[in-house]
Amino acid sequence: MAWRSEEFGESHEGIVGATLADGSEPKPVYLDVGSGTNGFQTREWWAYNGWLGRPKAAAWRAACVCGWRGESHPIDWDRLEDHDLDDLDTSDAYEDWWGHISAVERRTVPLPEELSDLLEQLEERLDALAETAPVAALKAVAMLERMAGRVGREAAYGVRADDVSGEALGRALGLSVNRARSRLDRYLRPY
Numbered sequence: 001m002a003w004r005s006e007e008f009g010e011s012h013e014g015i016v017g018a019t020l021a022d023g024s025e026p027k028p029v030y031l032d033v034g035s036g037t038n039g040f041q042t043r044e045w046w047a048y049n050g051w052l053g054r055p056k057a058a059a060w061r062a063a064c065v066c067g068w069r070g071e072s073h074p075i076d077w078d079r080l081e082d083h084d085l086d087d088l089d090t091s092d093a094y095e096d097w098w099g100h101i102s103a104v105e106r107r108t109v110p111l112p113e114e115l116s117d118l119l120e121q122l123e124e125r126l127d128a129l130a131e132t133a134p135v136a137a138l139k140a141v142a143m144l145e146r147m148a149g150r151v152g153r154e155a156a157y158g159v160r161a162d163d164v165s166g167e168a169l170g171r172a173l174g175l176s177v178n179r180a181r182s183r184l185d186r187y188l189r190p191y
Contacts, residue, residue: 001044003094005101010065011175012104014097016090017063018048018055019072025063026055045090060088062096066104066176070096109172152187159184 003014020026029047031040043063050056056077062070070093080088111119130137159169170180 003097008101008104008174009179011170011179012101013065014094014100015043015063016045016060016093017043017069018045018057019059019061020048020055021058023072025069026057029054045088060090060093062093062100064097064100068100070100104174107171108174149187156184156187160188 001015004010005012018026026043026048028041028043031042031047045057045060048055048057057075059072059074061072073090073092075088126137126140129140164172166177166181169175169184170177173180173183175183
């Protein structure tokens with residue numbers, strides 16, 4: 001099961017990954033989920049149990065698609081009944097990954113505090129409006145979408161005019177280069 005933050009999505013998708021005895025990361029495991037040509041590929045720790053010719057994990061750790069890796073935690077195979085990885089508590093990996101997400105957030109371009117506060121207040125009020133007057137909340141959301149499109153377009157043209165590189169844009173937004181460019185392109189498209 002992959003983890004995603006609302007803000008960074010697929011750019012910082014996290015899992016509990018495996019580490020081999022030599023400290024390396026194993027290649028993806030392909031699982032046959034039935035007859036047919038479609039298989040399932042994973043890098044999650046539970047697939048590296050040594051069964052069916054798969055590598056056997058020596059440790060587990062949090063892993064992010066961006067390349068970040070958390071601290072390795074050894075697996076004591078002698079203490080696992082029938083080598084059942086379901087008995088292994090890997091909950092610390094999620095906390096490690098959230099620590100990584102917090103670090104990514106700190107490296108992004110900061111918003112002015114008053115704007116950040118205003119956006120939080122707006123979200124609270126819209127949530128309350130959705131409870132009490134859902135049609136009015138839909139009207140307000142439509143207004144926000146139009147405003148976001150217009151302001152996003154202006155900002156995207158500014159980014160393009162300033163010749164901001166994909167790497168710099170990705171770093172500022174906390175996204176992969178491809179995701180950052182995709183966001184920029186979305187706002188540059190005519191509506």
